[in-house]
Amino acid sequence: MSAPTLDEIRTRDAADPLNGFRDRFVIPDGLVYLDGNSLGCLPKATPDRIADVVAREWGEDLIRSWNTNDWINAPRRVGAKIAGLIGANDDEVVIADSTSINVFKVLSACLQLDPKRSVLLSERGNFPTDVYMMQGLSALSGGRVATRLVEPDDVIAALDSDAAALLLTQVHYKTGRMRDMAAVTKAAHDKGVPVIWDLSHSAGAVPVDLNASNADFAVGCGYKYLNGGPGAPAFLFAAKRHHEAVFPALSGWLGHEAPFDFDDTYRPAPGIDRFQCGTPGILAISALEVGVDLIAEAGMEALREKSRALSDLFLDLMAERCSEYGFEPACPADSAERGSQASFHHENGYAIMQAIIARGVIGDFRAPDILRFGFAPLYNRFEDVWQAVETIRTVMAEEAWRDPQFQSRRAVT
Amino acid sequence: MSAPTLDEIRTRDAADPLNGFRDRFVIPDGLVYLDGNSLGCLPKATPDRIADVVAREWGEDLIRSWNTNDWINAPRRVGAKIAGLIGANDDEVVIADSTSINVFKVLSACLQLDPKRSVLLSERGNFPTDVYMMQGLSALSGGRVATRLVEPDDVIAALDSDAAALLLTQVHYKTGRMRDMAAVTKAAHDKGVPVIWDLSHSAGAVPVDLNASNADFAVGCGYKYLNGGPGAPAFLFAAKRHHEAVFPALSGWLGHEAPFDFDDTYRPAPGIDRFQCGTPGILAISALEVGVDLIAEAGMEALREKSRALSDLFLDLMAERCSEYGFEPACPADSAERGSQASFHHENGYAIMQAIIARGVIGDFRAPDILRFGFAPLYNRFEDVWQAVETIRTVMAEEAWRDPQFQSRRAVT
Structure with a gap:
């Protein structure tokens, strides 16, 4: 069975019962963020909540907040x-x-x-x-x-x-x-x-x-x-x-x-x-x-169901579209044995990750050779998965990861 | 030597080289806050700084902030x-x-x-x-x-x-x-x-x-x-x-x-x-x-000089205006041996502190019998000290602390 087309994927997003949650997060324009397993996205309600804790609870109520708030x-x-x-x-x-x-x-x-x-x-x-x-x-x-x-x-x-x-x-x-x-x-x-x-x-x-x-x-x-x-x-x-x-x-x-x-x-x-x-x-x-x-x-059962579908789709698309580029799955093939993430070994993993980050798809690298992608079903769409794999494919096809700018290690990987 | 009058105190505030810092803090209207040694006041610059860290550094830059920010x-x-x-x-x-x-x-x-x-x-x-x-x-x-x-x-x-x-x-x-x-x-x-x-x-x-x-x-x-x-x-x-x-x-x-x-x-x-x-x-x-x-x-030397003057004034005014109410100093008399605070023993300390807090002067109580007042020279004025002692005096003179509402212990004292 071949992986779905982009049109089919968009239909899945439209039918996703959790799709309303994405709009409750700040998602930077053009970014495909598959690193919520390292730092989750900002809920839109958070800035107001923090501002209230700072301005009213701390600023106005001061020490009394230990009791009154x-x-x-x-x-x-x-x-x-x-x-x-x-x-x-x-x-x-x-x-x-x-x-x-x-x-x-x-x-x-x-x-x-x-x-x-x-x-x-x-x-x-x-x-x-x-x-x-x-x-x-x-x-x-x-x-x-x-x-x-x-x-x-x-x-x-x-x-x-x-x-x-x-x-x-x-x-x-x-x-x-x-x-x-x-x-x-x-x-x-x-x-x-x-x-x-x-x-x-x-x-x-x-x-x-x-x-x-x-x-x-x-x-x-x-x-x-x-x-x-x-x-x-x-x-x-x-x-x-x-x-x-x-x-x-x-x-x-x-x-x-x-x-x-x-x-x-x-x-x-x-x-x-x-x-x-x-x-x-x-x-x-x-x-x-x-x-x-x-x-x-959202509820954990609904989140889990979507999470499994997201990571399954990622693995299917990688198998179909990136099979010739040397990625070796590092995660279990069965989503029942897998958390909300997928990962691959690749000898050039560090540079590849930097190259796809430069193109707006954020995962992370874990030494010595793992590219890791997290799926946050509250805000990740099936289309994000498509775009991520497509970006990986073009970075590999164009050998864009060979650029010297992607070789030098940053403080935090 | 008798303690200064309120007019003299206001003249000291006007001449205080640190007096510009008070306006850089949120000071709730009508509050005399002498509890900065428990929770310091909110700097006015803090809400914007936190809002930027939340909205831009977390919300937009996400995981990249570990390096870029x-x-x-x-x-x-x-x-x-x-x-x-x-x-x-x-x-x-x-x-x-x-x-x-x-x-x-x-x-x-x-x-x-x-x-x-x-x-x-x-x-x-x-x-x-x-x-x-x-x-x-x-x-x-x-x-x-x-x-x-x-x-x-x-x-x-x-x-x-x-x-x-x-x-x-x-x-x-x-x-x-x-x-x-x-x-x-x-x-x-x-x-x-x-x-x-x-x-x-x-x-x-x-x-x-x-x-x-x-x-x-x-x-x-x-x-x-x-x-x-x-x-x-x-x-x-x-x-x-x-x-x-x-x-x-x-x-x-x-x-x-x-x-x-x-x-x-x-x-x-x-x-x-x-x-x-x-x-x-x-x-x-x-x-x-x-x-x-x-x-x-502000600099620690200038802060220390004002801090000593604030706590000295507090002790002088307490000695002059509240001598008959049974407060026993718990802090050293010499400001050279004292931090930026003053404290007193009183057998009814808990209720007295609640009563003065109810009148807008915030210090804190420390078991078993200590009323504690902190002086934050960045934002506390000499007039705050005057008002605090005046509030203590009236609470004692009116026996306002006997009100039942001031007897029951809160979770945080």
Whole structure:
């Protein structure tokens, strides 16, 4: 079966039940943006929301806003909204800090659940910050805590009585490979190992059901599919059954039972609040809330259906129109096993990506050789996919990527 | 000598060389805001700056902004500006995370400098998050690291060969007592103990010279005197001589030597960059930069001179006009030993503070019995001080604080 024509693709866009959402985002003229898995687009409602938080809540109400504008509950309020996207209860998710910091919190929490276990387990090639935080925690422990990285397919076999935590990203940032959360969690629990799911490429991209999977902890990012803005704060999930067992390693004042007692002794707040640490960044949480609301309004099932169709179309068109240019799929062929992205190996991947970016199609490059394209079904159209593949085809046919301007590495790739 | 009259005070405001700065802040009508040490006022330039970051940098330039709008260097760029306020070199300060998280980073760094030392030392009544982070780190260590709190005047005597770090807030959040940074640091170094200075109530409030004091590490807050907005990111100072010795415990990907190599092994970035962790919050850093620029433009010496005059006037007027109402100064009488604040004990402090807030004078209450007033010389006038004391006087004379509405505690005090 051949891939659809551009006319057929435009018909699909016209019939897309989510097509009204695109107009609720700022999409720069002429841009095909397939990098929402790195930084999501700006919702049109966000500038007004931030302006109001700045001018009225900060400027006029000042310190009183902690009470009158409920700033103090913002981390829980937005956390509860994210809970609804990832199969968690409202009182199991909180907004706090960065994904990296939250990884440290839940790794150190796992070490408390069974003090006889001291190995932090993950896969090679996991998103670096996850394994780096393991390594920092290990170094801090002075050798008491070890880290172990195994090949992705060997993770289950590596579960043993020393493992204190299994830390995995559900949707791999390069390959888009999606783990079976329920099956992996069960296999880990069978060996007594709690599981931490990094949902950075899942939240807002694929339906997640943490509690149906009996997950222990999770973390995730606010600035990708949740459209929370550059460096948006992250979220943390802890299953209710673990809350009271954890004495937070990052025991900041806003995780205290009574922060305004200004007591000299840390006593963890009840429940999920103990995973807060310092004073929350209100501007950033307010921006994140707008993005989360849009995802919730669209609904994860509808988003997933369109997401699968977008990435399927991309792979079909690449196979049909770019087969002679040496792109090797890096993602699973079956969309059921794939997150909301597609990726390809190519030895000239860096220069090719720069060349297509110069022509208005934005994906990103991930060392050593991966071209990565994210699909944000809230604002990406099927026609975007067509244009992206057509741009790749012409860049390859014209060998435009050979231009010297596309060879030199920028600070951020 | 009696305190000046209102006419004399207005003459002082008219002659104040900093009086032009007040108009560069949003000051709500009729409000006397003496809580800039909790949340600084909104600079008038901030809304436009944030709107531009949101609409243009995020909305239009999207992911490209990490390079084209130099987002990747924002933590260093704003850190360097703060360095100029605190006697540090440009490459010794970085914006990252919260004050609490940064306390954890530098405490764990100190533990690496001399592994034979394992006691984290601070004073009782230090700002809670500082001692809480000590306690969390100790709990995480499984007993290897201990914490010790002593009375404020016993800190020097408590320095011993077990002490791995002395963590002190330079200007105490309740009393405003200002530590002699150079003398304390020297005393600690004489015992081989590195010193961490919490500058949350110093940065932008009093001149600080970290390197002249030979300080080891420092942290501080962006949302108080630096006017960075609610929950603004914090800063971290590490003396250059310590950079290469520290393997960060919070070893996130943006503290890596080559984050975009996506390598499986953490290698600390050279210099201060290793104290970054996750992806920086660009909206919040951009807001912070506006506030820092204003402080830098005014200059710390001029700010300090006015700050001392403001707090002296407040104490003089309180002594003259409110002597019969039972307020007991909680701050040093000599402004040379005081930060940019004044505070009083009063057994009915909570209700009194609520009553004066209801009349448009905002300070804050700090348990168990402290009324606290901060002076932000960029925007506070001498007349504000007059009005504040006059409001306190009438609230006491009329016993307005007895109203039941002022007795019930709010979530945030």
